[in-house]
């Protein structure tokens with residue numbers, strides 16, 4: 001069972017990486033998969049004051065978060081899978097996290113507030129965008145140091161995860177916080193009965 005779960009997680013990371021790197025030209029539109037993040041697609045559409053099919057791409061995850069809180073975090077997020085795996089290399093106990101403030105909700109609300117004001121603030125901090133930015137490096141035609149910038153965020157997060165496991169997912173990620181907030185809203189609206197709606201980040205020791 002553990003092996004099957006590991007294989008599934010590796011498959012998710014591989015598929016997301018292949019889509020980001022556009023290794024198959026015919027499937028180039030799949031490189032837009034980060035639009036599945038309702039935070040990214042919704043804030044982009046709000047900031048531009050225009051809706052497109054990309055804005056609608058975030059709706060399934062938005063509904064899922066309303067119904068199941070952070071279910072996507074626990075099972076499908078390739079960034080979370082990658083960072084959690086790197087965090088296990090560090091083997092540092094997660095107790096230190098209690099001393100770190102939870103900034104994810106503030107980041108999430110800043111992104112939404114910025115978008116309402118017409119500013120695409122912090123959108124590059126969406127974890128799906130960070131993941132895609134790193135693997136899209138392989139598409140760069142001319143290698144200059146500036147080509148490394150889109151991937152720098154995930155590289156820094158990877159290093160931080162080895163040193164401070166779970167820091168990003170538990171404390172900083174705006175998409176994780178967005179799902180938790182939607183999960184709470186879903187409970188308040190009685191979309192589902194109250195049990196286990198927020199869920200937890202993939203770093204939850206119980207996961």
Ligand code: SF4
Pocket residue numbers: 072073074077078079080081127168169170173174175176177201202
């Ligand atoms: S907290 Fe963010 S990076 Fe971590 S699994 Fe959830 S969405 Fe992905």
